[in-house]
Amino acid sequence: MGFIVGLAYNLKKDCPRSDMEVEDACAEFEEQSTVDRIAKALRAGGHRVVKIPYRPGLLSRLQRLNVDIVFNIAEGWEGRCREAIVPAILESLGIPYTGSDPLTLAVCLDKAVTKAIISASGIPTPWCRKVNNVNELRDLEAGSLKYPLFVKPAYEGSSKGIRSSSKVADYRSLFEMVNWITTVYGQPALIEEFLPGREFTVGIIGNEEITAFPIMEVRPVLETEPESFVYCYDTKHNNLERFLCPAPVTDELASAILDVAIRSYRALECRDLARVDVRLDNAGVPNFLEINPLPGLSTVSLFPVTAMASGLSFEDLIERILEVAATRANLAARRAAQVQTQQVIAGARPRTVLQRR
Ligand SMILES: Nc1ncnc2c1ncn2[C@@H]1O[C@H](COP(=O)(O)OP(=O)(O)O)[C@@H](O)[C@H]1O
Ligand SMILES: [Mg+2]
Structure with missing residues (x-):
């Protein structure tokens, strides 16, 4: 219908x-x-x-x-x-x-708040600190920081505010990146432990029953320094990354990545759809990086590409999203009830008018 x-x-x-x-x-x-x-x-x-x-x-x-x-x-x-x-x-x-819903969408846009929930749920995610300005860097014990670190805006997406220079190797570059993010993007900066491993993204759809689309790996075109690869504005702009979907991973790694993605989806109480970014740490353990409960749906967006790798066309994907939302919201029953109410109101109107007179 x-x-x-x-x-x-x-x-x-x-x-x-x-x-x-x-x-x-x-x-x-x-x-x-x-x-x-x-x-x-x-x-x-x-x-x-x-x-x-x-x-x-x-x-x-x-x-x-x-x-x-x-x-x-x-x-x-x-x-x-x-x-x-x-x-x-x-x-x-x-x-x-x-x-x-609004709570999940607001939470997931703030990477520090999201990671607090993820950590509390026992899902691996890199250490982080949120700073509002460079003055707050003084509160971090400079000597205890373990470089390289990664600096990104606390609440952006689509790689906004992320460049190859987001990976910092010393206090001076850290200071510069925090200064750039807090002044240019007008928001706190998130300082995170840098994860040197392979990077994956997982598209998920559903509610009580959920489906994960094939895992996608994001890799640099030139694999000279794969451990330094950052999927960001510079790489996107210059087509420096390639996407492998399904990702070439062992069954063991695939289930560890899916475990992180699905547990994160549940922990953040996502509904209907989301895309989860995962990266391996230096021990090869999949870590949660961030989640996109409103994943892009353009021709170059990763979520529809992973859906297509599972055999869905773009039209199928859009219909599936609508279908899971409609089922969750019990839309068919709602609509039937609305039609009934409209009929009752329409039928009752003349009598109501007569009674008033
Ligand atoms: N802690 C980190 N360690 C290594 N790379 C990171 C880290 N955080 C982000 N990145 C890189 O930056 C990219 C964009 O970061 P992400 O948090 O996904 O932001 P966005 O919301 O803009 O997609 C990631 O896909 C990854 O390549
Ligand atoms: Mg991302």
């Missing part, structure tokens, strides 16, 4: 930005072509699509639209709770939507 599906998104071209901003300021937002491709896939599944760009007036527009469910890929513009905004509005209006 086809639904009326609202498609909520943030377009790159609508991103409020100043001339002062860095080149990757709008990296996480969508191209129109991605939105159109998702809309086309939803229509192919027999649904009616209403596009809902993230703009002022969103709440009243949603109130008027009468959609059955929202396919949510909206990231919001600013702050560490930005991905939670559309789901919070939808919850306040009682409209079902795809993906995780």
Whole structure:
């Protein structure tokens, strides 16, 4: 049965930005072509699509639209709770939507908060400290820091604020990276132990029953110094990485990677879909790096590529995401109840009017 599906998104071209901003300021937002491709896939599944760009007036527009469910890929513009905004509005209006709830989305955008939950769940993840500015570096005992370290923005995604220089080998470079992130990206910096091992990403879909798509390995094109490889803005821009899916791993390593990915998905109470980044430490143990509960769905995004490696087409994937969300939200029953209520109201209206008179 086809639904009326609202498609909520943030377009790159609508991103409020100043001339002062860095080149990757709008990296996480969508191209129109991605939105159109998702809309086309939803229509192919027999649904009616209403596009809902993230703009002022969103709440009243949603109130008027009468959609059955929202396919949510909206990231919001600013702050560490930005991905939670559309789901919070939808919850306040009682409209079902795809993906995780506002709490999970906000938690997962802040890498330090996420890692606190991951560590408390007994899942390996590199040591880290969050600092608000370079002055707070003084509180870290400089002598106790074990280099190399990795410095990244505390709440970004899409490799924003991550460069080859994010791996730092001494206090001076650490200071420079923390200074750059806190001033240019206007947020705390996360200082993490650098993991020198292979890197993987795992796409997951589902709720009570979950499916992990084939593990993808991200590798440098030139394997001269694979242990220094960082999948970041520079490598993406210059096509310096390659993707192997399924990853060439032993069964033992595959199950250790999947264990980290699935336990992380559960620990963070993700819903419907997410993509988990995992990297090996120097003992070869898979560690949690970060999770994306709103994974990219563009033609070059990793989540759909891993889905395709499992035999799903892009249209199948979009339908699966909608289906798991609709089942979780008990959408068919909700819709039947709504139709019944509408019939009762429609039938009752003349009598109510007569009684009032
Ligand atoms: N602690 C770390 N050790 C080694 N590499 C890291 C570490 N943290 C991040 N990276 C590298 O930087 C990339 C981007 O970091 P990630 O935390 O996934 O940020 P984003 O949310 O932007 O994807 C990773 O894919 C990995 O290559
Ligand atoms: Mg990542």
